Amino acid sequence: MKKIFIYSAVLLSLIASLSSCKKTIDKNYNNPELSTKPIISGFFTAMLNSDRVRPAYWNLRTFFFPQISVYAQTTTFDNVSTAYKHRDDYIGQYWSDFYYPSGNGSGPMAVYRAMQASYAALSKSDQADQLVYMEAAKIVLAERAAKMIDIWGDIPFTQAGSLETTSNIKNPVFDDSKTLYNSLISDLNEAATYFGGVKLAGNVQSAFNKADILNSGSVLKWQTYANSARLRLLMRISNVDEATAKAAVTTMLSNPTAYPLVDGANNGSYSPLSSDILLQPLTTTTNSTLSSALVEIDSYWAPDYKLNKVMLPSNDPRIRVMFDKYGQTVSGKFVPNKTYRAMPISYGSGQQDTAFFKYSIVDSATFINNIKMPGIVITASEVNFLKAEAYERWGLGDASAAYNTALKQSITFYYYLNSIGQGTEAAPTTTEIDAFLANSNINYTLAADQTHKLALIYTQKWLHFGFLQSDEAWAEYRRTKYPALTFPVETATDYQNPPTRLLYPTVETGYNTNYNTVKAKDTRTTKIFWDVN
Structure with missing residues (x-):
């Protein structure tokens, strides 16, 4: 893929850039009179x-599987000396995107900056009609910007995109990660408040449904x-600023009517399609992008800790669809293997190459050949x-009930993915699920103390994220230090262990003079501000 050397103050021409979008997008992008003028x-x-966001080949193959998924141990990887070394060009492409x-x-x-500029030029009445797009876009930007912070720490944000908003080009500063978070x-609270009270006019709602x-349009x-x-x-942020987090979360969870959640x-036995935030494929294809991404760099073998240490001991009903x-x-x-089991993470590359067929791989219907796999933004199980974590730590509710509900919803979710991938696995019975929840390895009420109860929550959430949400799995692993993963120590100089953050890519450091203000923090061992355990 062609490398584009640019820095984050300069925005490419949106009309030219967006011309590569699918025809479905093109129809929405221009106004009904077929003018070439973009609309909000x-x-x-x-x-x-x-x-x-979608599980597209390039994102998985170049960003998740060789880096983020390795550091979160949500996929397997070739156990070679450079296993933990990142690719600057791949990192730079994600950053630029x-x-x-x-x-x-x-x-x-x-x-978003182009939307702001277009919105500012509208009349007051037109702004009222277009506000719904600005508020929804604010949510998307906030959620995705948070992922950038989770990966790098300080990032250019408040001054990024100055050309569109001020007609001036300037090197944007790196915003302090905690302040920006x-x-x-x-911003998310403001947008939620807006959507909690807005009543869209019929024509505005119709247009919003389409876009x-x-x-x-919900x-x-x-x-x-x-x-x-x-x-x-x-x-x-609850480990670094517990007072702020606790106060806000208490308000939210004590009033579910005012603060509805994606909780199914x-x-x-909820409906993932109607409840979860999922970005569906826009086009029909006969080829799975997951297949090549998983197989090309041996990311399709079953992860050791996930299968051997967590799922098999508890007789997890998700095993047969995962x-x-x-x-x-x-x-x-x-000749199929007799049992499910994962290859030990301690195997070296040579041993992996000769023994992999003796061990389990990810499911073909659910993952490898699933052409209908959506992009996962947030699910009820998460x-x-x-x-459950908030209830357990702060006594706000029934942590055990929330934990068990999350587990049941995770089962429902993965059987849903299997079904849209043309899988034929029958859903587990109530008896099977109850036996799973009662298993001593995951039973919440049998956990010895709060530390062990939180460990169950954190580990099962990591398992639920899986490789499709490797970014969230890696963030939560660094925050909570669960599950208790072990990593082979590699031999490459400066890359013996996984990092705690990614280095800034040269597409930014080589062009933004403000990089000097964060250069001292740009190391593989610098922790993100919320990583205090």
């Missing part, structure tokens, strides 16, 4: 249409998305795990 609803649709609408991302920062939390490829889903993303960020109505026993061909006949 079109910018909004383009902002949502991101292959950094946040700031610019080209390549594989939708450039949410650039698009708190600002994003505030909104994420939530189909005002309620945008409110739950904002509240749930805010809950995620509040819990992430706390029903274990993994395949695999096997080998003997005398022209495929939200209930967040609630």
Whole structure:
């Protein structure tokens, strides 16, 4: 892929950049008179249409699987000396895809700045009609900017995109990560408040329905998305600023009517399609992007800790839709392995290459060949795990009930993915699920103390994220230090262990003179501000 050397003050021409969007986007991007002048609803649709959110080949193959997923141990990896060394070009492409609408991302920062400029030029009455797009875009930008902070720490934000908003080009400063995180939390609260009270006119609602490829114009889903993303960020800062997090979370969880969440109505047998925030594929294809991404760098083997240490001991009903026993061909006949088991993470690269067929791989229907796999933004299971943590730490509710609901919803979610991938696995019975919840390895009420109860919550949330949400899994692993993963110590100089953050890519450091203000912190061992355990 062609490397584009740019710095984050300069925005590419949006009309030219967005011309590569799919025809579905093109129809929404220009106004009904087929003018070439972009409209805010079109910018909004383009902002949502991101292959950094969907499980697209390039994002998984170049960013998640060789780096983020390795550090979170959500996939397997070749156990070679450079296993923990990142690729600057791949990192730079992910970074650029946040700031610019080209390549594989939708450039949410650039698009949002263009929306701001277009919105400011409207009349007051037109602004009232277009405000719904600005508030929804604010949620998307906040959620994705938080991911950037979780990966790098300080990032250019408040001054990024100056060309669009001020007609001046300047090197943007790196915003302090903690201050910016708190600002994003505030933005999410403002947007949730807006969606909690807005009543859209018929013509505005109709246009919003068409432009909104994420939530189909549902005002309620945008409110739950904002509240749930805010809950995620509040819990992430809860170890470094517990007072702020506790106060805000207490307010939210004590009034579910005013603060609805993506929680599936706390029903274990919920509908992921109607409740979760999922970015569906826009086009029909016969080829799975997951297949090549998983297989090309041996990311399809079952992870050791996940299967051997967590799922098998508890007889987890998700095993049969997450993994395949695999096997080998003997005398022209495929002979499956007798049991599920993962290859030990201690195996070196040579041993991996000769023994992998003896061990399980990820399921083909659920993952490898699933052409309908959506991009996962936030799910009910994650939200209930967040609630369980808050209930346990601060005595706000029934932590055991929230934990069990989250587990049931995770089961429902993965069987849903299997079903849309044309899988034929029958859903587990109530008896099987009850036996799973009663298993001593995951039973909440049998946990010895609060430390062990929180460990159950953190580990099961990490398991639920899996490789499709490796960024969230890595962030939560660094925050909580669970699960208790072990990593092989590699031999490459300066890369013996996984990092605690990514280094800034040269597409930014080579052009933004303000990099000098953060250069001292730009190390693999610098911790993100919320990483204090």
